[in-house]
Amino acid sequence: MKSFQKQTACASIGLKLSNVEAGEALFTLPFNSNFTQQHGFMHAGIITTALDTACGYAAFSLMPEDAAVLSIEFKTNLLRPAIGERFLILGKVIKPGRNINFCEATATAIDAHGAETKVATMSASIMAVYDRAISD
Amino acid sequence: MKSFQKQTACASIGLKLSNVEAGEALFTLPFNSNFTQQHGFMHAGIITTALDTACGYAAFSLMPEDAAVLSIEFKTNLLRPAIGERFLILGKVIKPGRNINFCEATATAIDAHGAETKVATMSASIMAVYDRAISD
Amino acid sequence: MKSFQKQTACASIGLKLSNVEAGEALFTLPFNSNFTQQHGFMHAGIITTALDTACGYAAFSLMPEDAAVLSIEFKTNLLRPAIGERFLILGKVIKPGRNINFCEATATAIDAHGAETKVATMSASIMAVYDRAISD
Amino acid sequence: MKSFQKQTACASIGLKLSNVEAGEALFTLPFNSNFTQQHGFMHAGIITTALDTACGYAAFSLMPEDAAVLSIEFKTNLLRPAIGERFLILGKVIKPGRNINFCEATATAIDAHGAETKVATMSASIMAVYDRAISD
Numbered sequence: 001m002k003s004f005q006k007q008t009a010c011a012s013i014g015l016k017l018s019n020v021e022a023g024e025a026l027f028t029l030p031f032n033s034n035f036t037q038q039h040g041f042m043h044a045g046i047i048t049t050a051l052d053t054a055c056g057y058a059a060f061s062l063m064p065e066d067a068a069v070l071s072i073e074f075k076t077n078l079l080r081p082a083i084g085e086r087f088l089i090l091g092k093v094i095k096p097g098r099n100i101n102f103c104e105a106t107a108t109a110i111d112a113h114g115a116e117t118k119v120a121t122m123s124a125s126i127m128a129v130y131d132r133a134i135s136d
Numbered sequence: 137m138k139s140f141q142k143q144t145a146c147a148s149i150g151l152k153l154s155n156v157e158a159g160e161a162l163f164t165l166p167f168n169s170n171f172t173q174q175h176g177f178m179h180a181g182i183i184t185t186a187l188d189t190a191c192g193y194a195a196f197s198l199m200p201e202d203a204a205v206l207s208i209e210f211k212t213n214l215l216r217p218a219i220g221e222r223f224l225i226l227g228k229v230i231k232p233g234r235n236i237n238f239c240e241a242t243a244t245a246i247d248a249h250g251a252e253t254k255v256a257t258m259s260a261s262i263m264a265v266y267d268r269a270i271s272d
Numbered sequence: 273m274k275s276f277q278k279q280t281a282c283a284s285i286g287l288k289l290s291n292v293e294a295g296e297a298l299f300t301l302p303f304n305s306n307f308t309q310q311h312g313f314m315h316a317g318i319i320t321t322a323l324d325t326a327c328g329y330a331a332f333s334l335m336p337e338d339a340a341v342l343s344i345e346f347k348t349n350l351l352r353p354a355i356g357e358r359f360l361i362l363g364k365v366i367k368p369g370r371n372i373n374f375c376e377a378t379a380t381a382i383d384a385h386g387a388e389t390k391v392a393t394m395s396a397s398i399m400a401v402y403d404r405a406i407s408d
Numbered sequence: 409m410k411s412f413q414k415q416t417a418c419a420s421i422g423l424k425l426s427n428v429e430a431g432e433a434l435f436t437l438p439f440n441s442n443f444t445q446q447h448g449f450m451h452a453g454i455i456t457t458a459l460d461t462a463c464g465y466a467a468f469s470l471m472p473e474d475a476a477v478l479s480i481e482f483k484t485n486l487l488r489p490a491i492g493e494r495f496l497i498l499g500k501v502i503k504p505g506r507n508i509n510f511c512e513a514t515a516t517a518i519d520a521h522g523a524e525t526k527v528a529t530m531s532a533s534i535m536a537v538y539d540r541a542i543s544d
Contacts, residue, residue, distance in 0.1 A: 009171040009179035012148075035145040037189075043145035044207050045185025052181045053173075071180050072508055072533055075211040075347045075483060077374050077395055079367040094393070095351040099507065100480055100535065102349050102393075121366070121374075123349055123395055125480055125533060127508070208372055208397055211347060211483045213510050213531055215503040230529070231487040235371065236344055236399065238485050238529075257502070257510075259485055259531055261344055261397060263372070281443040281451035284420075307417040309461075315417035316479050317460045321453025325445075343452050347483040 007053065015050050015089070017057070023093040025057035029107075030086045042082035044120070047107050051076060051122040054091025055103035059126040062096050067128045072100070074124035082119045084109030091122075101126040143189065151186050151225070153193070159229040161193035165243075166222045178218035180256070183243050187212060187258040190227025191239035195262040198232050203264045208236070210260035218255045220245030237262045279325065287322050287361070289329070295365040297329035301379075302358045314354035316392070319379050323348060323394040326363025327375035331398040334368050339400045344372070346396035354391045356381030373398045415461065423458050423497070425465070431501040433465035437515075438494045450490035452528070455515050459484060459530040462499025463511035467534040470504050475536045480508070482532035490527045492517030509534045 013035055019026040027050060035046040056069045063069070091105040107120040149171055155162040163186060171182040192205045199205065227241040243256040285307055291298040299322060307318040328341045335341070363377040379392040421443055427434040435458060443454040464477045471477065499513040515528040 006174045006176070007172065007179070008169060009173060009182055012170045033144060034148045036143065037145060037192075038142045039204070040142070043143070043185055043188075044210070045181060045188045046145055048184045048188075048212075049179055049181025052179075052184075056173075068175070071214050073211060073213045073481065073531075074180070075209060075395060076184075077209045077397070078207050079374055095390070102351055104393075118367070121376075121395065123347060123393065123481075125349070209345065209395075211531060213533070215510055231526070238487055240529075254503070257512075257531065259345075259483060259529065261485070278446045278448070279444065279451070280441060281445060281454055284442045305416060306420045308415065309417060309464075310414045311476070312414070315415070315457055315460075316482070317453060317457025318417055320456045320460075320484075321451055324451075324453045324456075328445075340447070343486050345483060345485045346452070347481060348456075349481045350479050 009049055010053055013046055013049060015053060020057055020061050023058055023062050023096065025054050025061060025091045027054050027089040028086055029089055031084055039081070044076060044078050047082050047087070047120050048076045048122070050087065050089040051091070051105040051107055051120065052124060054089045054105045055122060055124040055126055058091035058093050058103055059101035062093060062101070063128050067130055070127045070129055072125040072127050074122050077121045079121065080117060080119045082107065082109060084111050086110050099128060101128065145185055146189055149182055149185060151189060156193055156197050159194055159198050159232065161190050161197060161227045163190050163225040164222055165225055167220055175217070180212060180214050183218050183223070183256050184212045184258070186223065186225040187227070187241040187243055187256065188260060190225045190241045191258060191260040191262055194227035194229050194239055195237035198229060198237070199264050203266055206263045206265055208261040208263050210258050213257045215257065216253060216255045218243065218245060220247050222246050235264060237264065281321055282325055285318055285321060287325060292329055292333050295330055295334050295368065297326050297333060297363045299326050299361040300358055301361055303356055311353070316348060316350050319354050319392050320348045320394070322359065322361040323363070323377040323379055323392065324396060326361045326377045327394060327396040327398055330363035330365050330375055331373040334365055334373070335400050339402055342399045342401055344397040344399050346394050349393045351393065352389060352391045354379065354381060356383050358382050371400060373400065417457055418461055421454055421457060423461060428465055428469050431466055431470050431504065433462050433469060433499045435462050435497040436494055437497055439492055447489070452484065452486050455490050455495070455528050456484045456530070458495065458497040459499070459513040459515055459528065460532060462497045462513045463530060463532040463534055466499035466501045466511055467509035470501055470509070471536050475538055478535045478537055480533040480535050482530050485529045487529065488525060488527045490515065490517060492519050494518050507536060509536065
């Protein structure tokens with residue numbers, strides 16, 4: 001997907017697109033010791049980068065080709081420390097709209113034994129932008 | 137500050153602590169083309185990484201030495217595209233507490249001429265953790 | 273439930289407890305023309321009153337008897353206009369904790385034909401308070 | 409203001425418009441024992457009703473006459489128990505836009521001696537709706 005390649009932030013943190021369906025996007029984020037906070041967990045802002053990206057792709061999957069997506073706002077809930085070998089980041093549109101898409105996303109840690117733990121959730125409002133400058 | 141050095145995420149995105157006072161922390165984040173989204177703006181999640189860090193430091197500045205800070209949740213409002221030469225990230229405690237600190241932060245873009253534009257705001261709940269495992 | 277009777281706000285808006293299980297609480301809110309906004313929909317703040325109450329009860333269902341619950345913060349997403357004969361308000365604990373309970377709630381409108389439409393969602397942080405003044 | 413009169417929720421909780429300027433709206437909410445939670449404080453959802461209304465009016469003050477305002481989402485932070493004789497509710501637009509207005513609001517309790525205590529804050533996204541069904 002062309003637009004994903006321009007997202008240098010995603011490449012820099014190692015976020016990889018695994019699957020996109022209508023209204024849903026799944027990404028994988030490996031644990032990366034370059035992006036931790038003071039206790040050695042993945043930084044909440046980096047998990048948020050992944051969650052926001054998953055919401056944006058889920059919303060984009062329902063839009064016409066010429067639309068662009070812009071995050072208006074998101075809230076991240078940090079349920080547990082973000083420790084694990086990798087994280088599954090799943091974004092879903094819970095209410096599509098011509099202008100506003102309400103999305104939710106979850107970050108699930110996978111440990112060395114394959115055990116899964118939900119570590120964070122997001123709710124986000126993603127706007128579709130048509131035929132005008134992004135910066136409006 | 138020792139704990140800041142362990143925050144590899146902050147070093148990786150180039151976030152620098154400028155000033156800490158009681159209940160307030162100021163950081164500077166240079167524009168970095170390795171951390172953009174699809175339109176070439178700084179990724180909302182990277183701005184969030186800086187805002188969350190500023191909230192955490194503002195809260196930590198009011199706590200005893202042996203306390204640790206954990207973000208419970210935050211909401212980021214993305215007012216305008218994050219374009220600029222650098223960003224000033226200011227975190228403030230708006231209501232301190234023994235357990236929960238309510239914090240707010242703003243990200244202000246500075247362009248090549250020094251003009252300032254507020255690009256994002258955050259409200260965050262930061263918990264103080266004493267004498268027990270962080271992962272509880 | 274004794275504490276529910278003291279919640280005069282709930283009685284005033286007509287909110288009724290339907291069911292409580294471990295980590296989950298279901299309420300019913302009838303449409304009430306005394307609590308609308310300017311277009312004749314139920315006011316988002318009244319829907320929020322119901323959602324917050326459902327989150328609080330869900331959290332309280334997992335706590336010891338002597339604990340009290342306090343909402344720290346919540347975010348409400350207004351998916352669609354709150355129109356209908358009545359609303360089902362379902363609160364769930366998604367991550368219990370000794371101090372902080374992360375909860376989610378949904379408001380589902382039921383029309384005259386029994387058709388269901390999700391109109392709002394909430395994510396909330398609910399704190400357990402033990403052995404100390406609530407107002408601390 | 410005509411639209412305010414249709415807001416029966418506001419009348420029912422006793423919320424009164426005190427002042428509107430460009431991008432700002434001030435309301436007064438008396439303490440009302442019919443709208444408390446289990447500890448006798450004003451219910452967080454009722455305070456939210458007032459905060460959301462103040463955000464909506466602040467946004468509406470900057471729009472053309474034929475526009476309607478709809479709240480997309482809001483987050484309320486409950487800093488302290490909502491106790492007092494009355495509450496000042498101040499809403500402000502922090503970033504106006506053709507589609508989305510970012511607003512903030514505060515609830516300040518006034519006690520019998522006139523002392524002021526900030527009890528809650530809100531950040532809200534308010535959408536302007538033109539020439540089309542509200543329910544879209």
